[in-house]
Amino acid sequence: MRDTYLKMLYGLAKRDSEVVSLVSDNGLIVYDDFRRDFPERYYNFGIAEENMVAAAAGMASCGKIPFAYTISAFIAYRAYEFLRDDVCFQNLNVKLVGIGSGITYSTLGPSHHTTEDIGLLRSLPNLTVFSPATRAEVGWMMEEAYRIKGPVYIRLSNNKEEYYDTNTEFLIGKPAIIQPGSNLTIMVTGTIINEVMKAVRELENDGISVEVVSVHTLKPLDTKYIAKLIQNAECLVMVEEHNVIGGLYSAVAEVMAKENIMVPNLAIGLPDMFAVDYGQLDAVRRANGLDGKSIYEKIRNFVDKVSYGKSNNNKYK
Amino acid sequence: MDEIKELKKRIFLTAYKAGAAHLASAFSVIDVLYVLYCKSILTYDLENPWMESRDRLIMSKGHASLALYVILNKIGMIRDEELESFCQPGSHLGGEPKMGAAPGIEASTGSLGHGLPFAVGVALACKMNGYNNKIYVVIGDGECQEGTIWEAVMAAVRFKLDNLVVIMDDNRLQAMDSVEEIMGISSWRDRWEAFGFEVEEINGHDLNEIETVLKRNNKCRKPRLIISHTIKGKGVSFMEGIPIWHYRMPNEEELEIVKKELGILEKELIR
Structure with missing residues (x-):
């Protein structure tokens, strides 16, 4: 996903001389091509994310299109007020690209996790919030972020799996259907899609x-x-690598309340807690009930309850 | 009547109508703003106020917005009726400035420690575009307690932003007490020089001195800091150097003194 982002960024920089790249002491090696070919449009702000985000706003006020890149937690939490006052309140054309979203940094623990960012950032006026599941989504998102004349946050992590055909058309605000089905709808955001599948x-x-x-x-x-x-x-069912408060589940529940829709529903995410344990991503997902098996069991349990409630007779195996 | 006193009178009358303002902060910084805009230092074009290569002033200490509004009114960027609507329903001129509310308002500030980092981005973009303009930023001395001031200072030096002129309104007071009492800091020069700024100091109420220093060009490829020594509340005797006047309006008794000292007539006081 990060490679797709960088490839797209390089292409945008080639196309438009206003595209600028800001980092805060991250992206060693991966930014080499950009630095080699656009050195005058690459700035390392050091370990100072608030300054980077505010400066990005200042640049955008002069017509630049800055892509500010760092670990998601340091955008969403560390630089939140700068994102709010400088970028969103002034509605400036800044793109914030967070890496290692969710619990990707599984060996480091909650200081490096972003499991409340969607809730925080979704409530900021003017901000578009993207949470890609695969490289195909990232590719589309980068074009879309460039097209939008305003603030955009992209919540990146890693995923080598792909679930879309090359000709899939994505539309902003409209979830993409990965596969059709009739008994159960699972809505998912981000790379936890792999566990869901x-x-x-x-x-x-x-x-x-x-x-x-x-x-x-x-x-x-x-x-x-x-x-x-x-x-x-x-x-x-809504599945997210995020607190169940404020994220995908909340967003869909808002739609249900507004449109007066009542369907049996289940939230799968972190139940208002920080992720526990350390280790490889698989292990930490498992420890937090977010691996494929746990997700299956939760959903199966839920489906059975709903099904019994309806007919007193479970129709599934 | 001297022009600074006239501007302070305008500040007071506008605040009086609104019922609130950071008067003492506006009084400490008005001289510097006056020299910047009225002595051909910061150049502007009334016909084309948003020209990309313009000089910019960013009020990082946003609570002194009223001083900026009154100057922008004086040079014709803000109309009289706009100024008179300050902080009232329907106005776009609030207690803290909002970007684009009027020509000359370059950034939405208010939370301290934002204007300087924002200005770093502006100065960088202007350099990238090859402009020969200047980016002025007004910060407070108390504001330097915000960590992002120092993040921005490091970046400004690293990126060789010699188009950046930081003016510190060094009135030595913050909301609760003196800056020295609260954070133990009595001098800024060494700190900023150590970070790589070119530092000069002026008496922020001496118009000639302000003009001489602001008209001087940088000596080397460094960003500049001008420490402007001022008195918070300058011009109204009972406000000068008294922390409580950071955000307060006078009572009836005090009002009589203000009227006398700023030359305000009873009929000019409109609510």
């Missing part, structure tokens, strides 16, 4: 037909489109 294979083995939808844009959300997507769902 493992769970989906298990659910399908049980005879459950699952629709999988990737919510790549957390804001703006096309309310009507989402309402249409979920209003007839038998069961609805």
Whole structure:
């Protein structure tokens, strides 16, 4: 995903001389091509994320298109007030690109996790919030971020898997359907999609037909489109590598409340806690109930409850 | 009547109508703003106020906005009726400045420690575009307690922003007490020089001295700091150097003194 981002950034810089790259002491090696070919448009602000974000706003006020890149936690938390006052309040054309989102830095612990960023940033006026699941989404998002004349946050992490055909068309605010299904709709944001797809294979083995939808844009959300997507769902599950407060589940619940939609629903994410444990990403996801098996079990449990409630007779294997 | 007193009168009458303002902060910084705008230092074009290569002034100490508004009114960037609407319903001129609310308002500030980092980005962009303009930033001495001031200072030196002129309104007071009492700092020169700024000091109420120093060019490829020694509340005897006047309006008794000292007539006081 990061490679896709850098490739796209390079292309945008080639196309438009106003595109500028800001980093805060990260991106060793990966920025080499950019630095070699556009040295006058590359600035390392050092370990000073607040300054980088405010300076990006200053640059944008002069017509530049800065892409400010650092670890997501340091954009969303460390530089929050600068993002709010300097970038969003002034509605400036700054692109904030966070790496290592969710619990990607699984060996480092919560100081380097972003598991509340969607909640924080979604509530900032003028800001577009993107949370890509795969490289295809990142590629589209970079074009979209460039097209938007205003602040954009992109919540990157890593994913080598791909679930889209090369000709998939993405639309801002409209979740992308990864696969159709009839018994259950799973809405997911970000790279936790990989764990969700493992769970989906298990659910399908049980005879459950699952629709999988990737919510790549957390804001703006096309309310009507989402309402249409979920209003007839038998069961609805939201999965996110984020606190269940403020993120995807909250965003969809807002749509449900607004559109008066009541479908049985389940939130899978961090239940208002910081992620526990250290280790490889798989292990930390498992420790927090966010691995494929745990997700499968939670969903299966939920589906059974809903199904019993309806017919007193579980129709699935 | 001298022009500074006239400007202070305008500041007071505008604040009086609104019912609130950071009067003492506006009084300490008005002389410097006057010299910048009225002595051909900061150049502007009334016909084309947003010209890309313009000089810019960023009020990092946003609470002194009223001083900026009154100067922008004096040079014709803000109309009288706009100024008179200050801090009232429907106005775009608030207690803290909002970018683009009027020509000459270059950044939304208010939370301290934002204007200087923002200005670093502006100065960098102007250099990238090859402009020969100047970016002036007014900060407070108390504001230097914000960490981002120092992040910006390091970056300004590293990026050789010799188009950046930081003016510190060094009135030695903050909301609760003196800067020295609160954070133990009595001198700024060494600190800024150590970081690589070219530092000069002026009496911020001596118009000739302000003009002489501001008209001088940088000696080397360094960003500049001008420490402007001022008196918070300057011009109204009972406000001078008294912390409580950071954000307060006079009572009836005090009002009589203000009227006398700033030459305000009863009929000019409109609420």
